[in-house]
Amino acid sequence: MKVHVRIKRFNPEKDRRPYWADYEVPTDPFDRVLDVLHYIKWNLDGTLALRRSCAHGICGSDAMLINGRNRLACKVLVKDLGNRITVEPLRGLPVIKDLVVDMEPFFAKYRHVMPWLVNDEPPPARERLQSPEERARIDDTTKCILCAVCTTACPIFWGNGEFLGPAALVAAHRFIFDSRDRAAAERLALLAERSGAFKCRTVFNCTDACPQGIEITKAIQELKRAIVLSRA
Amino acid sequence: MPVHEYDAVIVGAGGAGLFAALELGRQRDLRVAVLSKLYPTRSHTGAAQGGIGAALGNEEEDHWEWHMFDTVKGGDYLVDQDAAEILAREAIETIYDLEHYGLPFDRTPDGRIAQRRFGGHTHHFGQGPVRRACHAADRTGHMILQTLYQQCLRNNVHFFNEFQVVDLLLEDGVAAGVVAWEILTGELHVFHSRAVMFATGGWGRIFKVSSNAHTLTGDGAAICWRRGIPLEDMEFYQFHPTGIYRLGILMSEAARGEGAILRNRHGERFMERYSPNLLDLAPRDIIARAMITEIREGRGIDGKDYLHLDFTHLPRQVLDEKLPEITSFARTYLGVDPATQPVPVQPTAHYAMGGIPTDVWGRVIRDERNTPVPGLYAAGECACVSVHGANRLGTNSLVDILVFGRRAGRDMARYLKEAERVPVAHNPDSDVREELERLRNSTGGEKVGTIREELAACMMEWCGIFRNGPDLQRMLDKLGELRDRYARITLDDRGCKFNQDLLEAWELGCLLDVAEATVRSALNRTESRGAHMREDYPKRDDAQWLKHTLLYRDGRFAYKPVTITRFQPQERKY
Numbered sequence: 001m002k003v004h005v006r007i008k009r010f011n012p013e014k015d016r017r018p019y020w021a022d023y024e025v026p027t028d029p030f031d032r033v034l035d036v037l038h039y040i041k042w043n044l045d046g047t048l049a050l051r052r053s054c055a056h057g058i059c060g061s062d063a064m065l066i067n068g069r070n071r072l073a074c075k076v077l078v079k080d081l082g083n084r085i086t087v088e089p090l091r092g093l094p095v096i097k098d099l100v101v102d103m104e105p106f107f108a109k110y111r112h113v114m115p116w117l118v119n120d121e122p123p124p125a126r127e128r129l130q131s132p133e134e135r136a137r138i139d140d141t142t143k144c145i146l147c148a149v150c151t152t153a154c155p156i157f158w159g160n161g162e163f164l165g166p167a168a169l170v171a172a173h174r175f176i177f178d179s180r181d182r183a184a185a186e187r188l189a190l191l192a193e194r195s196g197a198f199k200c201r202t203v204f205n206c207t208d209a210c211p212q213g214i215e216i217t218k219a220i221q222e223l224k225r226a227i228v229l230s231r232a
Numbered sequence: 233m234p235v236h237e238y239d240a241v242i243v244g245a246g247g248a249g250l251f252a253a254l255e256l257g258r259q260r261d262l263r264v265a266v267l268s269k270l271y272p273t274r275s276h277t278g279a280a281q282g283g284i285g286a287a288l289g290n291e292e293e294d295h296w297e298w299h300m301f302d303t304v305k306g307g308d309y310l311v312d313q314d315a316a317e318i319l320a321r322e323a324i325e326t327i328y329d330l331e332h333y334g335l336p337f338d339r340t341p342d343g344r345i346a347q348r349r350f351g352g353h354t355h356h357f358g359q360g361p362v363r364r365a366c367h368a369a370d371r372t373g374h375m376i377l378q379t380l381y382q383q384c385l386r387n388n389v390h391f392f393n394e395f396q397v398v399d400l401l402l403e404d405g406v407a408a409g410v411v412a413w414e415i416l417t418g419e420l421h422v423f424h425s426r427a428v429m430f431a432t433g434g435w436g437r438i439f440k441v442s443s444n445a446h447t448l449t450g451d452g453a454a455i456c457w458r459r460g461i462p463l464e465d466m467e468f469y470q471f472h473p474t475g476i477y478r479l480g481i482l483m484s485e486a487a488r489g490e491g492a493i494l495r496n497r498h499g500e501r502f503m504e505r506y507s508p509n510l511l512d513l514a515p516r517d518i519i520a521r522a523m524i525t526e527i528r529e530g531r532g533i534d535g536k537d538y539l540h541l542d543f544t545h546l547p548r549q550v551l552d553e554k555l556p557e558i559t560s561f562a563r564t565y566l567g568v569d570p571a572t573q574p575v576p577v578q579p580t581a582h583y584a585m586g587g588i589p590t591d592v593w594g595r596v597i598r599d600e601r602n603t604p605v606p607g608l609y610a611a612g613e614c615a616c617v618s619v620h621g622a623n624r625l626g627t628n629s630l631v632d633i634l635v636f637g638r639r640a641g642r643d644m645a646r647y648l649k650e651a652e653r654v655p656v657a658h659n660p661d662s663d664v665r666e667e668l669e670r671l672r673n674s675t676g677g678e679k680v681g682t683i684r685e686e687l688a689a690c691m692m693e694w695c696g697i698f699r700n701g702p703d704l705q706r707m708l709d710k711l712g713e714l715r716d717r718y719a720r721i722t723l724d725d726r727g728c729k730f731n732q733d734l735l736e737a738w739e740l741g742c743l744l745d746v747a748e749a750t751v752r753s754a755l756n757r758t759e760s761r762g763a764h765m766r767e768d769y770p771k772r773d774d775a776q777w778l779k780h781t782l783l784y785r786d787g788r789f790a791y792k793p794v795t796i797t798r799f800q801p802q803e804r805k806y
Contacts (some may be wrong), residue, residue: 012729030567041681042679042680042681045724046680046681047727049732051282052446053482054274054279055445056279056444057561059270059273059279060274061270075564077565096730111385114386116385117379127331127337127556129342130343131339132339132340132341138336139336139369140369142378143374145273145374157321175334178334198312216612
């Protein structure tokens with residue numbers, strides 16, 4: 001089947017502002033949007049810029065706005081979109097070229113929440129013990145692939161670039177609730193700041209958009225509760 | 233041209249590169265840079281699913297000697313046994329290291345690291361499957377990548393994201409740095425350093441159906457080859473039995489570890505005929521050949537070129553809890569629910585056993601006498617230690633990147649205590665600048681995408697699971713033709729910023745190089761061993777070929793003996 005594809009294009013070396021470009025692409029219903037974009041890039045216009053790597057939803061490179069929703073281009077199939085496909089770069093991050101946005105502001109927020117296990121007690125000769133229940137406590141938030149789909153779907157983030165955003169909060173959650181970690185208090189203090197967890201207004205866009213199916217809004221509410229309890 | 237000064241430069245941010253960087257970063261007084269063509273968390277280590285083999289013995293009796301034996305036998309006795317011993321012994325402490333760094337392994341009821349079965353891993357030297365693979369659901373690689381990246385951030389490692397390394401600087405045979413292309417701006421940078429490590433992963437994209445990311449184009453191996461380093465055992469390339477039909481996306485061996493079964497069009501569990509002992513958990517080369525044989529003999533599903541991976545007898549809970557990712561792959565990409573319908577699969581190009589030759593400390597060697605190149609290191613899939621020999625066991629790629637990434641980091645730290653800084657030549661970037669300008673401005677009309685597609689299709693056909701002399705010669709001729717056409721490509725994008733058209737053209741040059749090394753080595757080795765199956769030489773020939781291939785870019789071959797310590801070569805049966 002033929003699909004009509006509109007892509008929001010911008011080349012910083014040529015264009016003063018973004019414009020829409022249209023393409024007709026022969027596809028199979030089971031093609032990924034990434035396959036469609038590759039067809040355009042490899043057959044119609046080699047100047048099209050987009051990030052991608054694994055092509056099966058694991059690496060988190062190809063997040064973009066597809067038919068009005070943030071998704072991974074390799075994880076959405078043509079058959080689920082119909083014969084008109086519109087592709088734009090993620091919102092809320094500066095556009096570099098076509099579908100490529102500047103990811104540095106996103107990763108700076110991630111780094112801000114100390115996304116690493118802190119435990120400076122001398123480790124045992126073997127593994128630290130952790131019960132299956134303790135491990136299950138963090139299972140959901142360990143799935144994050146840092147694709148930025150959630151943060152760039154969040155209206156609070158669009159309105160206030162200072163907001164840490166859902167992805168950084170998910171990273172903080174993964175460590176705060178890890179039974180082996182010892183820096184929860186420090187992280188909770190960071191999240192209690194003005195740009196932190198309480199900026200979340202439970203819009204649920206993040207949860208709806210997450211390609212890993214993480215219950216992000218729920219995780220953020222757990223963080224808010226932990227902050228309140230830590231003050232009590 | 234910006235010049236950066238570092239003690240160590242690591243190229244690639246997968247498990248091997250990050251573990252080495254972490255070892256160096258923890259030294260505090262060393263300046264360490266990691267250069268990645270991607271963002272580090274995009275590296276293909278993150279796609280590894282099933283587990284990391286280590287004889288912890290948490291679930292049942294296990295010993296590193298058994299793991300070592302499985303590795304040697306799995307590799308059809310081409311494995312260097314001193315390296316395999318290190319792999320199997322140090323896997324254990326490396327797993328504990330990772331756990332202490334925060335990796336969220338699945339747990340046993342008493343809180344220890346949970347382990348499961350995997351292909352080719354056995355107890356009592358081949359008696360039957362053993363629970364050895366440590367895992368975090370089927371996202372083990374993702375957790376490794378995240379954990380190591382996080383600890384690198386904590387430990388003062390500098391990251392240069394979306395920097396494509398395009399050349400290695402060797403001054404009088406000593407590593408002195410690299411030239412890198414900043415993808416964002418198109419600018420070339422020189423990284424001047426006392427040690428350089430390549431950890432750039434594999435080159436599955438030389439084949440049409442592949443589990444590998446689009447970005448796995450063999451850059452590190454090609455760069456070293458161009459600078460006079462030989463490539464070792466390039467003829468050994470592994471096809472994973474269970475790729476999703478046509479897409480090549482991996483259905484982890486953990487699926488079969490948890491009980492899934494391969495079936496042909498008659499519903500028959502055909503592995504009973506090929507490996508009566510290990511069945512669906514036989515090593516990958518054996519299963520992949522069995523599958524192609526079934527297909528050739530008309531027992532593919534509907535007579536086509538695929539088979540079924542059957543989960544339907546497993547409790548839904550196993551799929552949801554132990555195999556959530558691959559369950560979701562089947563649903564997303566095929567619209568198939570594995571709990572009720574079998575999944576169409578075919579072998580998919582997966583892993584290069586060969587690569588840049590190194591010793592057991594990750595030091596790159598330049599000849600059959602194991603002469604090291606001072607300051608130059610490699611680890612992970614781009615390297616050949618050799619712990620995988622002629623065929624890698626499942627989970628051992630993760631063990632390899634972790635054990636030898638860590639060792640390379642430690643040895644670099646030692647080397648850097650004494651190594652002098654070598655000055656670099658006047659215009660270190662002139663060679664690549666010329667090459668890139670040629671690619672940017674050439675006007676012959678050939679398309680990068682077309683050449684790449686033809687390369688991958690022909691490699692699949694003529695240099696895939698079954699090989700023979702005439703086909704390999706045909707492939708070599710084809711490579712000549714593709715190279716001629718590569719000299720006449722025309723790009724659409726001649727700009728500087730984020731010019732992926734140019735990037736893909738440069739990557740295609742690497743693909744052509746590693747494909748050529750693969751085909752030449754495959755044509756040269758007139759025996760069948762592990763993943764290298766010559767229909768015209770179907771037997772293993774230890775008298776002639778119990779040796780490693782070294783191939784230089786000028787076409788010259790050299791050979792290195794296989795190190796044999798504990799296990800004498802035997803016939804390989806499962």
